[in-house]
Amino acid sequence: MAFENVTGLMTRNGGRDLRAVLETLIGLGYRVGGLEIDAAKFLPQSRPRLFIVGVRQDVLTEGLATKAASGVFHTAKIRSFVAKLPKKSAQQWVWWAHDAPAPRRASLRKIVDDTPNTNWLAEADVSRLLSMMSEPSQARVLKARGTGKTEIGMLYKRGRPDDNGLNRQRAEVRFDGLAGCLRTPAGGSSRQTIMFVKGNETRARLLSSKEVARLMGLSDRFKMPERYNQAYQVAGDGVAVPIVSYLDRSLFQPILNAALRRKVA
8 A cells, every 4th residue: 555645744733634634544454654855856846746655454564664763765754744643553663674775867958849839929028037047047047058059957936925024926046957846727827947058048938848848757658638728737637756656665575475475374
């Protein structure tokens, strides 16, 4: 058994929501453990998520678990959550053994679509985005211009309070080689913009359907919905493919093998 959710589930409602989920699973006969995995370890997208993996209490986990938190995905947030678990739940918590993944090879440049199904923004619209940026984002653009190379930035529009406490839409851009976390396109402002800066030339457009698929680790052979918002919905609600592959190698297959060995015995 496994499920994925946002990492905020560990602190939502003082942690009571996740504790209730775990208590239910334990009541059904499972031992449970969690990993906090950021897709940035595998893909050029910042996407931290909580993965809870459960195993029946009659399945041996020798060699699959450690006695204490040990591993790159046993984060401080998970350790803090487990430290506050009631004794009964804590006794059924499993610190899943896992290795650090190989260094990420995918880059933003590799996900760029040469034939995007999104239109380039007009010069006036690009200028408006630049004018909406906070000082830190403006500084990042200036730094990108100074390299003389084509730099790729990823931009979100977000509501931020101004000096008067009124909510004002801001454009925030990053040039650290990562896309922000893909979200569903509700309201439109959560759709991500890709920006190309070379010297004083700046071009921008929404991410294409192929680019959002690539940011989730999907093959170009994967058939995305034809409608743009539906394709973005698939990506925003999805689970990064390389993480599933990693968990399959690291935990799912070993757990299944342990369960099969028990049946044979």
